[in-house]
Every structure is written in structure tokens, then in C-alpha cells.
Amino acid sequence: MAWTQIDWGALLPDRYRVEHQLGQGGMATVWLARDLTHDRSVALKILRPQLAVALGTERFLQEIEFTSRLTHPLILPLLDSGMIRVPGSDTLSLPWYTMPYVEGQSLRTRLSLEGRLPLADAVQIAREAAEALSYAHLQDVLHRDIKPENILLDDGHAVVADFGIAKAITTASSSDDSSGGMAVGTPTY
Numbered sequence: 001m002a003w004t005q006i007d008w009g010a011l012l013p014d015r016y017r018v019e020h021q022l023g024q025g026g027m028a029t030v031w032l033a034r035d036l037t038h039d040r041s042v043a044l045k046i047l048r049p050q051l052a053v054a055l056g057t058e059r060f061l062q063e064i065e066f067t068s069r070l071t072h073p074l075i076l077p078l079l080d081s082g083m084i085r086v087p088g089s090d091t092l093s094l095p096w097y098t099m100p101y102v103e104g105q106s107l108r109t110r111l112s113l114e115g116r117l118p119l120a121d122a123v124q125i126a127r128e129a130a131e132a133l134s135y136a137h138l139q140d141v142l143h144r145d146i147k148p149e150n151i152l153l154d155d156g157h158a159v160v161a162d163f164g165i166a167k168a169i170t171t172a173s174s175s176d177d178s179s180g181g182m183a184v185g186t187p188t189y
Contacts, residue, residue, distance in 0.1 A: 001002055006182070007147075008032055011084045011085075011087070011106075012033075012044075012084060012096075013133070013160035015036060015037060015080070016033040016034065016035060016036060016042070016044055016098070017033060017034040017036060018031050018032075018044065019031070019033060019034060020032055020033045021111065022043060024048070025162075026051075027047065027048065027051060027052075027059070027060060027063075028045045028046055028047050028048055028060065029045070029046055029048055030043050030044065030045045030046075031043070031044045031046070032044075032101060032154040035079070035080075035098065040100075040101075040102075041100075041101040042079060042080075042098040042099065042100060043098065043099050043100070043101045043102070044096060044097075044098050045096060045097055045098070045099070046084070046094055046095075046096040047060040047094045047095050047096070049086055049094060052092060052094055053092065057093075057094070057095050060095050061095050063096050063097075063163055064078065064095060066083050066141045066161050066163045067097070067099075069133070069139050069141065069187050070082070070136055070139055070141060070163070072132055072135045072136075073157075074128050074131055074132035074135075074157065074158065074159055074160060075127075075132045075135065075136065075159065075160050075163075076099050076100065076102065076152065076159050076161040077099060077100065077159065078097050078098070078099055079097075079098045079099055079100065080097065080098045081095065081096065081097035081098070082095070082096060083095055084096060084099075085097070099161070102152045102154045102159060102161075103154070104152060104153040104154040104155065104183060105152070106149050106150075106151065106152055106153070107125060107148035107149075107151040107152075107153060107158070108149045110153055111148055116124070124158070125151065125153070128158035128159075129146065129151055129158050129160055132158075132159070132160040133146065133160065136160075136163075137169060140169045140170055140180070141163065141169065141170045142169045143160070143163060145162065146160070149162075150162040
């Protein structure tokens with residue numbers, strides 16, 4: 001099946017109108033969508049079909065579970081989630097979830113545009129990201145992939161996103177890679 005030819009918007013027609021792709025990572029594709037029930041823009045994240053076939057859906061479902069536990073103004077919240085059946089497949093269903101669409105930019109984008117940040121801005125971003133991560137830790141969630149791409153700048157505040165490789169602190173250890181021999185996270189960070 002040609003995964004790139006799937007009309008994702010047709011799979012959730014009563015809830016969301018998919019507008020365009022925002023980005024794609026190793027695990028999922030993120031789309032800008034319109035929540036038709038609440039008349040708002042959302043980011044719709046769908047597990048990539050190739051990953052679901054090769055590795056299963058467990059890690060993405062874990063991301064949904066962890067994100068749903070985190071209610072903090074500096075953590076991008078989960079709004080809705082579910083499973084969609086892939087057209088042409090009798091067995092493949094993909095998990096998805098929505099989160100608010102952040103109209104700002106990532107810290108990575110801002111750094112690329114501006115270079116070094118003013119000290120006051122850098123301190124505020126670091127403080128807010130640390131506050132969000134501290135809260136996540138209190139909820140027994142370890143992010144494991146904090147980097148400029150996962151810090152969104154929205155209305156003057158830093159918001160932590162993408163708990164895709166998060167792990168429960170009580171089960172995490174320094175020797176645990178939880179990926180069958182592959183390192184997790186972004187090596188640079």
C-alpha cells in the first residue's frame with residue numbers, strides 16, 4: 001500500500017478537517033486540522049503506518065497515556081485520541097491524538113533565525129522548560145528527548161511538547177534503552 005496516498009482527512013470526517021502536514025518525525029506525522037466540534041485549530045498526530053507494521057503501536061499508545069496524565073500550563077496537553085482503520089487493511093489500525101495548535105515557533109526555529117538569544121529570554125525559556133519537566137517528574141514521567149525542537153514558544157512562554165519516548169521514572173534506568181538495542185532520544189542532546 002502507498003502510505004503517502006492515504007487521505008487522512010477522510011478517516012476522521014465527522015471530527016476533524018485535515019488542512020495540511022506540519023511535520024514528520026521518526027515516529028509520527030503531524031497535521032494541522034480543524035476540530036469541527038469545538039471550532040478550533042489542533043495539531044493531529046498520527047503514528048506512521050510503516051512503524052505500526054514494523055514495531056507495533058505500543059510506544060505511541062504509551063505517549064498518549066503519558067501525555068494524558070500531564071496537566072500543566074507549560075506542557076502541551078492532549079485533547080482527544082483514538083484509533084483509525086487504515087484503508088485497504090483489514091487489520092491495521094493507527095493510534096492518533098490531538099493537541100492544541102501552537103501558532104508560535106519552536107525554540108529551534110527561533111535559534112536558527114536569531115542565533116544567540118538575549119540573556120533574559122534564555123533564562124525564561126530554561127526556567128519554564130525546567131518547571132514543566134519538574135512537574136512531569138512529579139507525575140512519574142521522564143521526557144528523554146528534550147531539545148529545541150520540542151520546546152514551543154507560544155505567547156511569550158516556553159511549552160514542552162513531544163513525550164514520544166517518555167518513560168515512567170519508576171521503571172527507567174540508565175541501562176534501559178527500551179528499544180531492543182537501539183538508543184532512544186536525539187544523540188546531540
